[in-house]
Amino acid sequence: xxxxxxxxxxxxxxxQSTPEQMMSTMAVARKLNIEMIELTxxxxxxxxxxxxxxxxxSLVLNARNxxxxxKHGLTMVTIxxxxxxxxxxxxxxxxxxxxxxxxxxxxxxxxxxxxKGTSNVIHFLYAIIDDFGLxxxxxxxxxxxxxxxxAPFYGCHNIRPSELHDESHKQKENPYKPTSxxxxxxxxxxxxxxxxxxxxxxxxxxxxxAPHTAAVLTGTxxxxxxxxxxxxxxxxxPLCHLKLDTQxxxxxxxxxxxxxxxxLHMQQMVGLALGCTPAELGLKHHVTxxxxx
Amino acid sequence: xxxxxxxxxxVNFKVFRFNADEDYLPxxxxxxxxxxxxxxxxxxxxxIKWDHDGSFSYRRSCRHGIxxxxxxxxxxxxxxxCKESMTTMIEYFGNEITLEPLSTKRAIxxxxxxxxxxxxxxxxxxxxxxxxxxxxxSCENLVSPHDAEELDEADLCIQCGACHYAxxxxxxxxxxFGPAAFVAAYRFESDVRDxxxxxxxxxxxxxxxxxxxxxxxxxxxxxPKDINPINKITKLxxxxxxxxxxxxxxxxxxxxxxxxxIKKYGVLDEGGLVLYSEGAHIVKHIPVALxxxxxGKIVMPWNIVKSDKLDEIQKLxxxxxxxxx
Ligand code: SF4
Ligand code: SF4
Ligand code: SF4
Ligand code: FES
Numbered sequence: 312x313x314x315x316x317x318x319x320x321x322x323x324x325x326x327q328s329t330p331e332q333m334m335s336t337m338a339v340a341r342k343l344n345i346e347m348i349e350l351t352x353x354x355x356x357x358x359x360x361x362x363x364x365x366x367x368x369s370l371v372l373n374a375r376n377x378x379x380x381x382k383h384g385l386t387m388v389t390i391x392x393x394x395x396x397x398x399x400x401x402x403x404x405x406x407x408x409x410x411x412x413x414x415x416x417x418x419x420x421x422x423x424x425x426x427k428g429t430s431n432v433i434h435f436l437y438a439i440i441d442d443f444g445l446x447x448x449x450x451x452x453x454x455x456x457x458x459x460x461x462a463p464f465y466g467c468h469n470i471r472p473s474e475l476h477d478e479s480h481k482q483k484e485n486p487y488k489p490t491s492x493x494x495x496x497x498x499x500x501x502x503x504x505x506x507x508x509x510x511x512x513x514x515x516x517x518x519x520x521a522p523h524t525a526a527v528l529t530g531t532x533x534x535x536x537x538x539x540x541x542x543x544x545x546x547x548x549p550l551c552h553l554k555l556d557t558q559x560x561x562x563x564x565x566x567x568x569x570x571x572x573x574x575l576h577m578q579q580m581v582g583l584a585l586g587c588t589p590a591e592l593g594l595k596h597h598v599t600x601x602x603x604x
Numbered sequence: 605x606x607x608x609x610x611x612x613x614x615v616n617f618k619v620f621r622f623n624a625d626e627d628y629l630p631x632x633x634x635x636x637x638x639x640x641x642x643x644x645x646x647x648x649x650x651x652i653k654w655d656h657d658g659s660f661s662y663r664r665s666c667r668h669g670i671x672x673x674x675x676x677x678x679x680x681x682x683x684x685x686c687k688e689s690m691t692t693m694i695e696y697f698g699n700e701i702t703l704e705p706l707s708t709k710r711a712i713x714x715x716x717x718x719x720x721x722x723x724x725x726x727x728x729x730x731x732x733x734x735x736x737x738x739x740x741x742s743c744e745n746l747v748s749p750h751d752a753e754e755l756d757e758a759d760l761c762i763q764c765g766a767c768h769y770a771x772x773x774x775x776x777x778x779x780x781f782g783p784a785a786f787v788a789a790y791r792f793e794s795d796v797r798d799x800x801x802x803x804x805x806x807x808x809x810x811x812x813x814x815x816x817x818x819x820x821x822x823x824x825x826x827x828p829k830d831i832n833p834i835n836k837i838t839k840l841x842x843x844x845x846x847x848x849x850x851x852x853x854x855x856x857x858x859x860x861x862x863x864x865x866i867k868k869y870g871v872l873d874e875g876g877l878v879l880y881s882e883g884a885h886i887v888k889h890i891p892v893a894l895x896x897x898x899x900g901k902i903v904m905p906w907n908i909v910k911s912d913k914l915d916e917i918q919k920l921x922x923x924x925x926x927x928x929x
Contacts, residue, residue: 323872327903328896351912355872359819361862363841364927371924372866372917418924422916471821472832485696486825487681507680512772512820519881520855521816524776528818557892557901596899598892 317388318380319347323355324549331593332549335578336390338591350379356397371418373401374426386431388438392468392548395434402432436547437480445498453586455500462504462536463492466548467512499584508535513554526565529554533570547577557598573601615639620704622711639690646685662715672762676715677704682766684828706769722765725781731788734800751796758791760829767823767833779812783823783833790836808844815855845927857881860929870911
């Protein structure tokens with residue numbers, strides 16, 4: 312197979328509150344012989360909050376990020392669901408609306424850039440599935456997670472709105488019965504856990520203004536996984552990870568029941584199965600201890 | 605095979621049954637039926653009533669996706685029974701199909717629910733045009749096609765409630781107006797003839813308003829009219845800033861804080877954002893922040909790696925900003 316090469320948009324979280332996510336992304340890329348060109352010029356995607364304030368500005372900034380991937384002639388890979396949503400949404404809107412694209416490009420021209428629409432934007436999870444292949448992952452597994460029940464937590468912004476996401480990846484995902492993360496768990500040798508909350512929201516985006524709502528959603532999700540015998544959860548979204556890993560106290564208080572489970576980033580799960588060390592995967596950076604290693 | 609061939613397959617239905625006048629608890633009845641590729645979910649409801657149990661109850665009227673009466677949940681997904689094809693549902697969920705009312709805890713009889721909270725919230729957003737128009741105007745109040753586009757199809761809402769009962773916030777925060785009420789609010793806020801000053805402020809109020817939406821996109825996924833309620837919610841946020849009625853609170857500062865951070869670093873300063881948004885209330889985050897700090901999850905402002913070519917980002921912020929706070 313030709314060596315895979317992507318333009319990596321890390322997002323801000325991977326560089327700050329989830330350093331383990333950056334470490335495990337690079338560790339897995341090395342194992343899979345994938346070359347990642349990091350887009351160091353990129354700005355924050357706005358995380359859907361800048362979008363609430365100034366729509367046009369957030370379009371311009373996201374178009375600039377994609378323009379850098381286009382300059383490399385590479386597909387842009389994201390490692391955060393919300394980055395994926397905001398970047399792919401920008402691409403969708405500009406590609407569908409030539410007038411808007413022209414207005415954005417008028418601004419980008421001031422800094423010598425142009426958004427063309429030539430680079431696809433895809434989350435690392437789907438890049439692995441579409442371009443690398445789960446069969447190949449399966450063959451490469453050296454330390455299968457066969458002793459564990461693993462609860463997939465998909466994260467809203469990778470599965471909804473489904474119409475948008477169907478544009479980026481080949482495998483169509485049913486937002487009510489998604490399979491990608493389940494399939495990845497199985498490929499890593501684990502047992503996938505089915506539970507109602509796997510497609511639900513963790514509440515991250517209202518953590519500051521609506522802490523009770525956010526805490527109830529987080530608590531209910533961990534409780535759902537626990538009640539279906541999960542030993543751990545796994546997610547492709549660092550924001551979901553932050554919520555599920557660091558906020559168990561408020562979540563437990565909100566639902567009146569003690570809940571806590573180790574939560575892996577999708578990359579850490581793959582890394583473990585492929586034989587990466589806990590240190591390479593940054594497991595020590597979790598607030599809820601990953602106690603089974 | 606020609607596309608017109610009608611195919612048939614066996615489907616097992618698990619159907620929610622409850623009669624508030626007689627039952628303490630709901631139960632599920634099983635029916636197995638041969639379903640043709642031509643049928644919609646409402647056909648199944650009819651056949652349960654006509655062929656199996658005459659007491660089975662559900663709402664329907666127009667059978668054309670107009671009255672909004674027939675919304676129910678199929679395998680947990682809110683949907684309009686008269687519009688949703690069974691073939692699609694089988695593609696989605698296989699041959700084991702569960703039929704439930706939009707909200708089981710609001711069930712009155714089988715698929716029929718008490719939609720009282722939905723209508724109360726609808727009424728609370730002033731869902732009508734407020735305009736100072738002469739009772740007997742001498743000419744029509746014309747709206748140009750360009751201005752009409754601003755409604756962005758919000759006027760197509762049939763109040764079916766599919767989005768409202770798919771929204772995870774509605775059952776946690778009882779003050780929250782919900783996606784359908786926000787669509788109604790947007791429909792009139794975006795109407796050039798409207799002169800109500802209160803509605804936009806009302807739907808931007810904490811707890812009940814748009815700022816408590818968790819951005820899960822459940823409403824966008826289910827709307828049978830493709831109205832995309834969350835998109836209207838985003839526009840109501842933006843309108844509050846554009847019209848200068850956004851209050852200075854934790855939610856608005858959280859949005860504006862991103863701009864400050866990007867201007868300074870290109871990327872987000874996570875700690876700085878929380879501090880800017882919360883002000884003195886930052887103290888309540890200290891216990892978790894300490895835990896995170898111990899695990900190497902907090903980067904000090906002086907260690908934040910700025911974006912390369914930050915000057916480009918700053919230049920674009922200067923030239924492309926469209927609002928001020
Ligand atoms: S689950 Fe929560 S944090 Fe994750 S993408 Fe969805 S809204 Fe964002
Ligand atoms: S996006 Fe907002 S309004 Fe829509 S369902 Fe989710 S929380 Fe409710
Ligand atoms: S916005 Fe769509 S789903 Fe919600 S009530 Fe209106 S038509 Fe139904
Ligand atoms: S019966 Fe009227 S919308 Fe379905």
